[in-house]
Amino acid sequence: MGIIFTVTEKCKGCYACVRNCPVKAIRVKEGIAGVMEERCVTCGVCINICAIGAREAKSDIGYVRQLLGQSTPVIAALSSAFTAAFPEIRPKQLVSALKKLGFSEVMETAFGAELVCREYGRMVKGNKGKPILSSTCPAVTSLVEKHYPQLIDRLAPIVSPMIAMGRVIKWRYNPEAKVVFIGPCIAKKAEAEDEKVAGVIDAVLTFSELREMLATKEIDLLSEEEEQFSGPRPHLGRLFPVPGALLKLAGISGDTMISDVVVAEGIDRASSCLLEFAQGKVKTKFMDIFFCRGCIDGPAINKSLSLCGRREKIVDYALEDADPARTESDIEQYADIDLSRKFTNRYTVLRTPTEDEINDILRQIGKLKREDQLNCGACGYNSCRELATAVCQGLAEREMCWPYLVNELQNTQDELLRAEKLTSLGQLAASIAHEINNPLTGVLVYTQLLSKKVAGDAFKREQALEYLSKMESEVGRCSRIIRNLLDFARQTEP
Ligand code: SF4
Ligand code: SF4
Known part of the structure; x- marks a missing residue:
């Protein structure tokens, strides 16, 4: 199972996730929308879009509880978005709450951002080659690795603040410790497992998962004392979750008049900028790109x-709790931590169907003619043609087309009605046959008796009249049955 998965028994096949997934990483099979791990960038959009909670992310709560129950120290590395995620308390109250959960120390990942941003400053200023894409957002790096492999060599070969902080702790501060990153991001769960940077972050909790753990332990945040963070101390690195902060921290000018630097945040802008970048339409030397509108808008933030x-x-926290001199000396102390990383080409080819194949599906769903192509989007695809292509690629089903489905249902209903009518007619015919057969049998018996009498010269007039009278009575019965049937048919005529 991947990081993002479908709770199949809850999925109602509404295709909201198909519609909203920015990379069409959903495959619908027998009406259930499943996640294609090989295409998913773990952005978490579908989790928030699914109104009935049929899409979930892998939870690390169980594993973290297990770690906290052991004797090894477990350090919490808090994302710098935490002040926005827990606005109801003073920042340092969270430190004592985390310690009550069992963490031995609580550190600020913003220090990782200090190191990483300086590295960006050096790289961007010294770059005379190809334009550079920032690689701090794991959803963006996944997007490049899985969907724009031609841009892999443009990704800055620098780790994210989370991994930088993990290296600070595991490679220097306390190599024995386990490190749990806590933040607003689901994509970080995938990043921590990426073989190119794995081994320094042991588990990733989202802020939502942290709230769940605190609630289970009945820890009341509001009544917690304030406690100091451990480890190296950040300063403006705390601004990192705000779009544009990387430029400020790296000393890169974002002035549009003098600089060819682009900051692209939010799914739509990030996706379109990346596409234009891949097509060579964006002339820039550095693009800082976030999948969300900055991590302050991550999928798992309050x-x-x-x-x-x-x-x-x-911003308030970055300014109110600043000790720039201490930060500078800490940065010097950890300046030799290796912040480099590599990326992997994870591109998977989707077969391009032929025109004939697409037209065949369009014909099957009654959308071959242009005027029949409603492009209503109910299936989750932008056009009937896109749906037909996805059907050919095995990502979608014809039944996702509502007009087609309604038509199919109508046909099935008509067939059922026809079958029902035929069944009723059969039953009626059987009972009529039975009703008429009885008197006819009587007529037949008396006819045979009469024939025998006449043939054997035992013919008696009175007896013959009696037989004829009985036959008349039975024929009369038949006649009444038929008349009743005719009357009934006339009454029930529509
Ligand atoms: S997490 Fe994002 S990329 Fe993955 S399936 Fe959901 S919406 Fe698509
Ligand atoms: S912008 Fe931040 S929260 Fe959103 S996916 Fe990227 S790293 Fe995660």
Whole structure:
């Protein structure tokens, strides 16, 4: 099972996830929308879009509880978005709450951002070659690795702040410790497992998972004391979750008048910028790109505050708890930590169907003619043609087309009605046959008796009249049955 998965018994086949998945990483099979791990960039959009909770992300809660139950120290590395995620408390109250959960120390991943951003500054300023794409957002790096492999060599070969912090802890601060990253991002779960950077982050909890753990332990955040963070101390690295902060921290000018630097945040802008970048339409020397509108808008962050409100929380904390001299000395101490990384080409080819194949599906769903192609989007695809292509590729089913499905249902209903009518007619015919057969049998018996009498010269007039009278009575019965049937048919005529 991948990081993102479908709870099949809950999926109602509404295709909201197909419609909203930015990379069409959903395969519908027998009405159930499953996630294609090889295409999924773990952005978490489908989890938030599914109204009935049929899409989930792998939870690390069980594993973290297990770690906390052992004697090895477990360090919590808090994403710098935490002040926006827990706006109801003072930042350092979270430290004591985490310690109550069993963490030995709580550190700020913002220090990893300090190291990483400086590395960006050096690289971008010294770059005379190809344009560079930032690689701090794991959803973006996945997008490049899985969908734009031609851009892999443009990704900055620098780890994210999370991995940098993991290396600071595991390679220097306390190699014995286990490290649990806690943040707003689901894609970080996949990043921690990426073989190119694996081994420094042992588990990833989202802020939502952390809230769940605190609630289970009945830890009341509001009544916690404030406690100091451990480890190296960040300063403006705390701004990292806000779009554009990387430029500020790296000393790269974002002034549009003098700089060819682009900041692209949010799914739509990130996807379109990347596409244009891949097509060579964007002339830039550096593109800082986030899948969300900054990590302050990550999929697992408390959104009770507006985006501006969350930004304010981050900025306030960065300014109020600053000790720049201490940060500089800590940066010097960890300056030799290797921040490099590589990426993997994970591109999977989707077969391109032929025109004939696409037209065949369009014909089957009654959309061959242009005027029949409603392009209504109910199936989750932008056009009937896109759906037909996806059907050919094994990603979709014809039944996802609502007009086709309604038509099919109508045909099935008509057939059922026809079958029902035929069944009723058969039953009626059988009972009529039975009703008429009885008197006819009587007539037949008396006819045979009469024939025998006449043939054997035993013919008696009175007896013959009696037989004829009985035959008349039976024929009369038949006649009444038929008349009743005719009356009934006239009454029930539509
Ligand atoms: S997590 Fe994102 S990429 Fe993966 S299936 Fe959901 S919406 Fe698509
Ligand atoms: S922008 Fe931040 S929260 Fe969103 S996917 Fe990227 S790293 Fe995760």
